[in-house]
Amino acid sequence: MGHTVMEVGPHGVAIITIVNPPVNSLSYDVFHSLKENFDQAIQRDDVKAIVFTGAKGRFSGGFDISAFGGGKERPKAGWLSVEIITDTIEAARKPLVAAIDGLALGGGLELAMACNARLSTPTAQLGLPELQLGIIPGLGGTQRLPRLVGLTKALEMILTSKPVKGKEAFSLGLVDGLVSPDDLVNAACQWALDILGHRRPWIASLYKTDKLEPLGEAGEILKFARAQAQKRAPNLQHPLVCIDVIEVGVVSGPRAGLWKEAEASQGLGASDTCKSLVHIFFAQRGTSKIPGVTDCGLVPRQVKNIAILGGGLMGSGIATALILSSYAVILKEVNEKFLDAGINRIKANLLSRVKKGKLTQDKFEKAISLLKGTLDYESFRDVDMVIEAVIENVSLKQHIFADLEKYCPPHCILASNTSTINLNLIGKRTKSQDRIVGAHFFSPAHVMPLLEIVRTKQTSPQVIVDVLDISKKIKKIPVVVGNCTGFAVNRMFFPYTQAGLLLVERGADVYQIDKVITKFGMPMGPFRLADLVGFGVAIATGMEFIQNFPERTYKSMLIPLLQEDKRAGETTRKGFYLYDDKRKASPDPELKNYIEKARSITGVSLDPKLVKLQEKDILEMIFFPVVNEACRILDEGIAVKAADLDICAVMGMGFPPYRGGIIFWADTLGSKYIYSRLERWSELYGEFFKPCAYLAARAAKGIPLVSNLSSFTSISFMQNHLSHNSRIV
Numbered sequence: 065m066g067h068t069v070m071e072v073g074p075h076g077v078a079i080i081t082i083v084n085p086p087v088n089s090l091s092y093d094v095f096h097s098l099k100e101n102f103d104q105a106i107q108r109d110d111v112k113a114i115v116f117t118g119a120k121g122r123f124s125g126g127f128d129i130s131a132f133g134g135g136k137e138r139p140k141a142g143w144l145s146v147e148i149i150t151d152t153i154e155a156a157r158k159p160l161v162a163a164i165d166g167l168a169l170g171g172g173l174e175l176a177m178a179c180n181a182r183l184s185t186p187t188a189q190l191g192l193p194e195l196q197l198g199i200i201p202g203l204g205g206t207q208r209l210p211r212l213v214g215l216t217k218a219l220e221m222i223l224t225s226k227p228v229k230g231k232e233a234f235s236l237g238l239v240d241g242l243v244s245p246d247d248l249v250n251a252a253c254q255w256a257l258d259i260l261g262h263r264r265p266w267i268a269s270l271y272k273t274d275k276l277e278p279l280g281e282a283g284e285i286l287k288f289a290r291a292q293a294q295k296r297a298p299n300l301q302h303p304l305v306c307i308d309v310i311e312v313g314v315v316s317g318p319r320a321g322l323w324k325e326a327e328a329s330q331g332l333g334a335s336d337t338c339k340s341l342v343h344i345f346f347a348q349r350g351t352s353k354i355p356g357v358t359d360c361g362l363v364p365r366q367v368k369n370i371a372i373l374g375g376g377l378m379g380s381g382i383a384t385a386l387i388l389s390s391y392a393v394i395l396k397e398v399n400e401k402f403l404d405a406g407i408n409r410i411k412a413n414l415l416s417r418v419k420k421g422k423l424t425q426d427k428f429e430k431a432i433s434l435l436k437g438t439l440d441y442e443s444f445r446d447v448d449m450v451i452e453a454v455i456e457n458v459s460l461k462q463h464i465f466a467d468l469e470k471y472c473p474p475h476c477i478l479a480s481n482t483s484t485i486n487l488n489l490i491g492k493r494t495k496s497q498d499r500i501v502g503a504h505f506f507s508p509a510h511v512m513p514l515l516e517i518v519r520t521k522q523t524s525p526q527v528i529v530d531v532l533d534i535s536k537k538i539k540k541i542p543v544v545v546g547n548c549t550g551f552a553v554n555r556m557f558f559p560y561t562q563a564g565l566l567l568v569e570r571g572a573d574v575y576q577i578d579k580v581i582t583k584f585g586m587p588m589g590p591f592r593l594a595d596l597v598g599f600g601v602a603i604a605t606g607m608e609f610i611q612n613f614p615e616r617t618y619k620s621m622l623i624p625l626l627q628e629d630k631r632a633g634e635t636t637r638k639g640f641y642l643y644d645d646k647r648k649a650s651p652d653p654e655l656k657n658y659i660e661k662a663r664s665i666t667g668v669s670l671d672p673k674l675v676k677l678q679e680k681d682i683l684e685m686i687f688f689p690v691v692n693e694a695c696r697i698l699d700e701g702i703a704v705k706a707a708d709l710d711i712c713a714v715m716g717m718g719f720p721p722y723r724g725g726i727i728f729w730a731d732t733l734g735s736k737y738i739y740s741r742l743e744r745w746s747e748l749y750g751e752f753f754k755p756c757a758y759l760a761a762r763a764a765k766g767i768p769l770v771s772n773l774s775s776f777t778s779i780s781f782m783q784n785h786l787s788h789n790s791r792i793v
């Protein structure tokens with residue numbers, strides 16, 4: 065249980081330490097204990113001053129997120145922020161200093177800002193990341209941060225949710241001094257005594273005004289921030305609410321601002337956006353917990369040297385990610401020309417970071433020194449892992465894996481970056497099935513956060529644990545999935561484009577569909593995305609799906625027809641859209657000719673209902689087939705849990721995180737509703753829409769898609785049983 069401990073030293077300073085591993089989050093238990101210790105420190109005559117700190121080198125990761133939106137009883141508005149933080153802590157008659165190491169985030173930083181001074185280590189992270197959870201800083205952060213660092217910087221920190229390091233916090237005036245971790249608490253005690261002795265100022269951040277811009281200027285800054293917030297996330301309300309709250313403080317004074325903050329926080333904490341984002345927070349951390357793998361006491365083996373086969377877009381991106389995280393990489397290509405091109409791509413990836421100020425020249429040199437090129441397998445004798453990233457050709461991959469088995473040491477992990485091909489096929493000509501695994505990166509691999517780790521029935525848990533560890537080191541979010549065509553992400557993505565094609569052939573408008581889907585929050589609609597990916601890839605993937613899931617693949621000729629006419633997407637400057645020199649997309653009036661031709665080949669006719677589809681219908685007809693496929697993936701055990709698919713959707717497909725991911729979103733609409741819509745469309749438009757057994761079973765019981773049918777059956781059985789018995793009684 066979270067708590068605080070208090071220790072009073074000979075110098076008369078009470079050190080109150082927050083103890084709630086792993087990040088010292090501020091649960092209600094912690095607050096109650098903190099208040100108790102604080103009151104005692106105030107009452108005790110031997111205590112002259114107080115220092116707040118956190119156990120094990122972490123001040124606090126903020127309010128306990130698991131306490132959000134759980135339907136638990138919440139205290140009245142303002143209890144914590146006004147009564148405790150402001151009128152008890154900040155108003156105390158004894159000096160207070162925060163000693164910050166590790167992190168002071170959200171409520172953690174807000175508590176620190178209510179102290180009379182803050183000392184931090186140079187590397188500590190300080191920030192108010194509440195907006196990324198769908199709420200606003202709720203313990204006075206909207207009022208104190210602008211008063212400590214000025215409005216512009218405070219808005220930047222709050223609206224981007226990005227923390228600053230101790231060093232920057234010092235230059236901003238957010239902290240008053242930088243100290244090494246070993247001296248931190250002692251220095252904070254001395255600082256508190258210095259305040260008491262009038263050698264340092266006694267400051268209450270809430271009433272500071274020197275950093276606040278004059279009213280007129282502040283108004284302009286707030287106006288600009290509103291426009292930016294609206295542009296960045298037009299579907300989100302809480303950033304605008306946050307700006308309103310900050311404005312009240314600037315215009316009507318900090319206490320009015322505090323009350324406005326308290327009132328707004330109550331509403332936002334119960335919003336769907338908050339529930340969705342909190343779900344994503346925990347789902348993201350839950351992907352690396354895999355029953356039967358990560359709970360067996362296996363320790364990741366040390367992987368130092370990694371070889372990559374293929375220096376194309378994917379291979380070079382993967383190599384970039386690896387050398388940036390200090391792995392030694394051997395890049396193998398088939399000839400000098402391709403090898404040079406691959407190495408140059410990696411250099412270009414790194415240099416673009418240098419240009420953006422994200423990588424120092426020193427780190428660039430270090431990273432590039434870890435890369436070696438080769439044209440043969442000689443140097444593969446020492447590698448711990450190989451990642452094959454050649455073109456999607458089954459026999460080529462089979463050949464490569466047979467070679468790898470010959471040249472690599474027996475402990476070496478054999479990974480493929482295939483995005484669709486069944487791993488059993490790839491490893492068919494080897495006897496190394498237990499060390500074959502999929503490492504499906506998303507393009508560009510050094511930027512995109514997701515890593516789909518694909519296991520076959522034979523892949524050993526040790527190999528999964530090793531790849532999970534690498535994924536953590538290269539800062540990717542791993543999702544472990546089972547082996548099948550398209551795995552989780554591409555299987556879900558496929559019906560997204562397919563549904564679009566089906567609708568368009570029956571009369572819906574390409575550009576309207578894309579518009580509705582982007583308005584929902586996707587970065588691109590299905591047609592703009594197909595242009596970006598390129599029709600070569602779209603057709604190759606389509607063939608895989610036709611072969612493996614023929615009953616539910618919609619066989620449209622539209623993309624092949626466009627491709628035949630050398631309109632292969634963005635790279636050819638023509639696809640569903642036309643592209644100018646700056647790659648800006650615009651609609652093409654000629655597209656309708658291709659659609660008519662495709663329609664005549666498929667033999668479908670215009671459907672007046674689909675010609676005039678409403679936004680809601682477009683959205684559902686595109687996304688419900690995706691939900692349906694997600695249900696099949698769950699049913700087949702390809703995904704370990706529904707939340708993993710939510711992460712796949714958000715990180716792999718760009719599904720808006722503030723809608724909680726595909727299954728979470730679907731459950732807000734209800735399994736019954738989705739089933740009935742799909743069932744109806746399957747009657748009208750064919751098998752493509754047919755709801756799967758998993759969805760049907762949950763719809764029949766009216767239970768969420770996330771629920772496990774067997775446990776629900778037994779619970780509802782018990783409920784029925786009990787109510788039946790009570791009727792008898």
Ligand SMILES: C[C@H](O)CC(=O)SCCNC(=O)CCNC(=O)[C@H](O)C(C)(C)COP(=O)(O)OP(=O)(O)OC[C@H]1O[C@@H](n2cnc3c(N)ncnc32)[C@H](O)[C@@H]1OP(=O)(O)O
Nearest residue numbers: 087089125126127128129130169170171193201202203349
């Ligand atoms: C009223 C206030 O204004 C409202 C608030 O304060 S809202 C909270 C604001 N704070 C945040 O948003 C910080 C959220 N946390 C993080 O960003 C990161 O966890 C971190 C930077 C603190 C640490 O990162 P890292 O070391 O990589 O560890 P990470 O795996 O993320 O977290 C470790 C564990 O702590 C948990 N955790 C982290 N922050 C938490 C929090 N604020 N509340 C509850 N649990 C938290 C994680 O769920 C995880 O649990 P698990 O081990 O069971 O999976």
